[in-house]
Amino acid sequence: MKNKYILICSLFFILLGSCKEEFLEVDSASSVLIDDYYTTEDRIFEALVAAYDPLSWTDYAWGQYTQLNLVSDVMSDDVYVGGNDQGDLPFLHKMFNYEATPEIVCSDLWTTFYSGVKRANAVLEYMDNVQDISESNKALYIAEAKALRAYYYMWLWKLWGNIPYYETNLDFPYIAAQLTADEVYEGIITTLEDVIANGGLSIKTTSENTGRVSLAMTYMVYTEVVMYQNDESRYSTALAYMNEIIASHQYILNDDFAGIWEESGEWTKESIFEVNYFSVNGGKDWGSAIGDGGTVYPKLIGINSLSGSDDFDGGWGFEPVRQEAYDLYEDNDQRKNGGILNFATYAAQSGATYEGRYQDTGNFLKKYLPRANGNAGYAGSADMNYNNNLRVYRYAETLLNAAELLARGVSGTGSAQTYLDEVRDRAGVGSITATVDNIIKERHLEFVGEGKRYWDLVRTGMAATVLAPNEYRKNTWTENKKHLPIPQAEMDSDSGLTQNPY
Structure with a gap:
C-alpha cells in the first residue's frame, strides 16, 4: 500500500x-x-x-x-x-x-x-x-x-x-x-x-472534551473486535469491560428512543461515542470535501422530491428501508416509528408527498434523515453541511454486548435477562427469554440503519x-x-x- x-x-x-x-x-x-x-x-x-x-x-x-x-x-x-x-x-x-x-x-x-x-x-x-x-x-x-x-x-x-x-x-x-x-x-x-x-483514559470525557476518545469508547472497540473475531479467550475480559461501563453509572438509556436522533439527542447520557458534524459556518464543499463542517449523508438518503413537510428536507432517495425490516417490530415498539419513517403514515398526518426512486419502499431511515433547517448557517455547500452526528456506540449496545456474552456462558457478574429487559423496557415491549438468538434479534431491532446488522450476521x-x-x-x-x-x-x-x- x-x-x-x-x-x-x-x-x-x-x-x-x-x-x-x-x-x-x-x-x-x-x-x-x-x-x-x-x-x-x-x-x-x-x-x-x-x-x-x-x-x-x-x-x-x-x-x-x-x-x-x-x-x-x-x-x-x-x-x-x-x-x-x-x-x-x-x-x-x-x-x-x-x-x-x-x-x-x-x-x-x-x-x-x-x-x-x-x-x-x-x-x-x-x-x-x-x-x-x-x-x-x-x-x-x-x-x-x-x-x-x-x-x-x-x-x-x-x-x-x-x-x-x-x-x-x-x-x-x-x-x-x-x-x-x-x-x-x-x-x-x-x-x-x-x-x-x-x-x-477516563470512563467518560468531560463536557469540554466531548468527541475525544474515552475509556468506554475503547472498551466498545475492544469488545466489537473480540466478538467479531469470535475470540472466546477474551470474552471474559470483554464482559468485564461492559460491566465496568454499566457499573460506572455514567451512561443510561434515553427515555425517548426517537429523541436520540435529533440535534438535542447528541451526546446525551446514552452516547458513548459519536462523530461530530456541525452546520453553522460549516465549510464543506464539493471542492473541499474534507473540510470542517457537516455531512452530506442525510441529503443522500433524504426523501426524493419531498413536498409539504415541515419536519424534513428532501434528498436523493438512497438507502430505502425494506418493508420486511419495518414489519419486524411490534406496533407499540418505540423503535418502529422512532427510527423509521413510514411515508404512508406520515403523509396521512402531514399531507406531505414525494416521488419514489429505484427500489422505493415508502420507508426511510428516520434516524439520519435531513431535518428541516438541519444545515442552518452553512458556509460551504448546503447539501454537504447537515449537522446529524454519526452515532457510533450507544449504551444500548453495551447492555446487549454484556447480555450476549453472559448468554453464551461467559463467567462474570450481571444478568443477561436484566440487561435485555432494560433495552426492551425502553422500547415499550415485554420481556423475552435472554437466549443468544433472542439477543441477536434484539440487536437487529435496536440498530436498524446503524451499520451493525451485517457484521452480526457474518460473525454468528x-x-x-x-x-x-x-x-x-x-x-x-x-x-x-x-x-x-x-x-x-x-x-x-x-x-x-x-x-x-x-
Whole structure:
C-alpha cells in the first residue's frame, strides 16, 4: 500500500457537537521542517487533532458516498441501495449483490482509514521531541492516538481482512507487509490492551472534551473486535469491560428512543461515542470535501422530491428501508416509528408527498434523515453541511454486548435477562427469554440503519442463510465474500499484495 498523504497542520475541528463551534488556532508549519515543528505540547496536540479528522471523512471525501452505516447496511437484509438505478453509485449496488470488484468497491474508505493511521502514527513518532508536556498528558495523547489507529484498522480489517499493517509510518517506497486477517486482529487487540492499561483514559470525557476518545469508547472497540473475531479467550475480559461501563453509572438509556436522533439527542447520557458534524459556518464543499463542517449523508438518503413537510428536507432517495425490516417490530415498539419513517403514515398526518426512486419502499431511515433547517448557517455547500452526528456506540449496545456474552456462558457478574429487559423496557415491549438468538434479534431491532446488522450476521454464521436473493438481490452471500476485493489502485501500487477472492 502506498502511503499517499502527509500531515498538514491547519485548522481542524474536533471536540464539540453540532450545536457548538470551537476551533484550534495553530501556527503555520510551512516555514519549518516538520521534524522541528512538533516540539511543544500545543503543536503535538495539533497532530492529535489531525488524527481525529478522518473520522468525519467517511460520508464523502474523495468522490464516493461511504458513510459507515451505509456501506455496512447495503450488504445486510434491512435496506436497498436506491437512487436512480443500478448505475447510480454502482459500487454500492455491487456490494449489495456481493459482486464488488477491485475496480468497483468502496475504495475511498481504504484511503480515509490509512490516512487516519498515518496521522495517528505521526503523534507517536513526534512525541519524543516534545519537551514541555506532563507525563499524564503524554500518556493521554499517546493513548488517544493508538485508540484512533486501532479504530481505523478495525474498519480496514472488517472490510478487507488481509491488509498492510504498520505501527510506524513508512519511508519510500511506502510498502508495508500484508498481514493475514488474524495477524491484523492481534495487532489491533494488542494496541487496545496497551491503551487500556497505560493510557489514563477516563470512563467518560468531560463536557469540554466531548468527541475525544474515552475509556468506554475503547472498551466498545475492544469488545466489537473480540466478538467479531469470535475470540472466546477474551470474552471474559470483554464482559468485564461492559460491566465496568454499566457499573460506572455514567451512561443510561434515553427515555425517548426517537429523541436520540435529533440535534438535542447528541451526546446525551446514552452516547458513548459519536462523530461530530456541525452546520453553522460549516465549510464543506464539493471542492473541499474534507473540510470542517457537516455531512452530506442525510441529503443522500433524504426523501426524493419531498413536498409539504415541515419536519424534513428532501434528498436523493438512497438507502430505502425494506418493508420486511419495518414489519419486524411490534406496533407499540418505540423503535418502529422512532427510527423509521413510514411515508404512508406520515403523509396521512402531514399531507406531505414525494416521488419514489429505484427500489422505493415508502420507508426511510428516520434516524439520519435531513431535518428541516438541519444545515442552518452553512458556509460551504448546503447539501454537504447537515449537522446529524454519526452515532457510533450507544449504551444500548453495551447492555446487549454484556447480555450476549453472559448468554453464551461467559463467567462474570450481571444478568443477561436484566440487561435485555432494560433495552426492551425502553422500547415499550415485554420481556423475552435472554437466549443468544433472542439477543441477536434484539440487536437487529435496536440498530436498524446503524451499520451493525451485517457484521452480526457474518460473525454468528447466519449470513449465508439470511443474505439470500430477493426482489433486487440476485446473489447469495458466501464465505469468500467476507472480505471485499482490495482496490485496484492499491494492487497497482504494490505488486506484493495478494488480492482477496471475489
